[in-house]
Amino acid sequence: MALEFQYSTKNPLYPVTYISFYAMHTRIEMVAVGQQECAGRELAQQLEAEVKAMERRFNRFDSRSPLAVLNTRAATQEVEVDDELFLALELCEAFRRGTAGYFDVATYTSVKGQVSYMLNPDKHTVRYTSSGVALDMGGFAKGFALERVRKMVTDAGVESAVINFGNSSVAAIGHHPYGEWWPVGVEHTRVSGVMAREVHLCDSAMSVSGRTTRGEYHIVNPRTGGTVAGEELILVEGRSALVAEVLSTALYAAPRAERTEIMKQYEGYQVTELYCREGGTTESREL
Numbered sequence: 001m002a003l004e005f006q007y008s009t010k011n012p013l014y015p016v017t018y019i020s021f022y023a024m025h026t027r028i029e030m031v032a033v034g035q036q037e038c039a040g041r042e043l044a045q046q047l048e049a050e051v052k053a054m055e056r057r058f059n060r061f062d063s064r065s066p067l068a069v070l071n072t073r074a075a076t077q078e079v080e081v082d083d084e085l086f087l088a089l090e091l092c093e094a095f096r097r098g099t100a101g102y103f104d105v106a107t108y109t110s111v112k113g114q115v116s117y118m119l120n121p122d123k124h125t126v127r128y129t130s131s132g133v134a135l136d137m138g139g140f141a142k143g144f145a146l147e148r149v150r151k152m153v154t155d156a157g158v159e160s161a162v163i164n165f166g167n168s169s170v171a172a173i174g175h176h177p178y179g180e181w182w183p184v185g186v187e188h189t190r191v192s193g194v195m196a197r198e199v200h201l202c203d204s205a206m207s208v209s210g211r212t213t214r215g216e217y218h219i220v221n222p223r224t225g226g227t228v229a230g231e232e233l234i235l236v237e238g239r240s241a242l243v244a245e246v247l248s249t250a251l252y253a254a255p256r257a258e259r260t261e262i263m264k265q266y267e268g269y270q271v272t273e274l275y276c277r278e279g280g281t282t283e284s285r286e287l
Contacts, residue, residue: 001020001021001022001027002021003019003020003021003044003045003048004018004019004020004021005017005018005019005040005041005044006018006019007037007040007041014033014034014177015033015034015035015036015037016031016032016033017030017031017032017033017035017037017040017043017044018030018031019032019040019043019044019047019048021047021048021051023048023051023052023055023145024051024054024055024141024142024145024165026142026165026166026168027166028047028051028149028163028164028165028166029163029164030047030149030153030161030162030163030164031161031162032153032158032160032161032173033158033159033160033161033177034158034159034160035156035157035158039156039157043152043153043156043158046152047149047152047153050145050148050149050152051145051148051149054084054141054144054145054148055141055145057082057084057085058085058088058137058138058140058141060134060135060136060137066081066082066085067085067135067137070085070126070135071133071134071135074117074126074127074128074133075128075130075131075132075133076131077127078120078123078125078126078127079125079126079127080123080124080125081124081125081126082124083124086119086121086124086126088137088140088141088144089105089117089119089126089135090119091140091144091242092104092105092137092140093115093117093119095140095246095250098262098265098266099246099247099250099251099254099262099265100254100258100261100262101222101223102221102222102223102250102251102253102254102258102262103139103222103246103247103249103250103253104116104222104223105135105136105137105139105140106133106134106135106136106222114129115129116128116129116130116133116135117129117133117135139219139245139246139249140242140245140246142165142166142168142169142245143169143207143241143242143243143244143245143246144242145165146163146165146169146171146205146241146242146245147171147240147241147242149163149171150163150171150173150205150241153173154173158173159173159174160173160174160175160176160177161173161174162176162182162184162201164184167187168207168208168209169205169206169207169208169241169244169245170184170199170201170205170206170207170241171201171204171205171241172184172201172202172203172204172205173203174202174203175202175203180200180202181200181201181202182200182201182202183198183199183200184198184199184200184201184206185197185198185199186198186199186208186233186235186274187213188213188276188280188282189210189211189212189213189215189233189276190276190277190278190280191276191278191279191280192213194280196233196274196276196282197235197272197274197282197284199235199237201237203239204237204238204239205237205238205239205240205241205244206235206236206237206238206244207235207236207241207244207245207247207248207249208233208234208235208236208248208274209233209234209248209249209251209252210230210232210233210234210252210274211229211230211231211233211276217229219249219252219253220253221253222253223253228252228253230252231275231276232252232273232274232275233252233273233274233275233276234247234248234251234252234271234272234273234274235248235271235272235273235274236248236251236269236270236271237269237270237272238266238268238269238270239268239269243266243269244269247262247263247266247269247271250262251263251271251287256273259271259287260287263287270286271286271287272284272285272286272287273285273286273287
């Protein structure tokens, strides 16, 4: 899908920029308020280029990507990686420890529940701990990219915007020009066109994980290797889009009895379990 750009001055006080493109297997959209058209076009091209570059870096199925090279070589030797991949792996290891192992980019590794790779910060090298290690950044890259996009938009001087990665991860800059927040809907998983929840974002982010609107289960419990088939959605709201993304994934994989303990590591984040019922109703439970 080609980059889509629209610009409206219907209200000259609040000119609106809309951009949309496809990357990381999802539709990425942004609505920004207050930009000049030429600046909006330039920013749109920069955002698309940056996200697609990150997609290439973290694509384990592309033999030319740094991650694929790592998966091929790091079990037998130290592999030097670029700054961005090294930082990402540092963050992933911190999240693995902070979520009791329910977030782990080594989900598809044959040996479960152990440290999968060793980082050498002096050499910027990575070495896998066994031949069965294979890293998949799919549960991390989208939140990482969303945080990068939000920073780029803020650095461009935008003070009011909402950025949507596939309706499951959303970040807001400032508030809607006609209100105190940006309203964001969480889709009901059983009835099309119905919202399970409306979230209000202002300089904050949200992520939701769980059963898809097509009834599919796609999140793997990294401690067992099995697909999680919980009926609830896990909605996480807070400052960082990356942390929200990681937590929504980890908490969905974790048993309910362990979720509260995990959240003691992440103050300032609100977690809601949403249960979508037949007929379009939704039951919720705050964690």
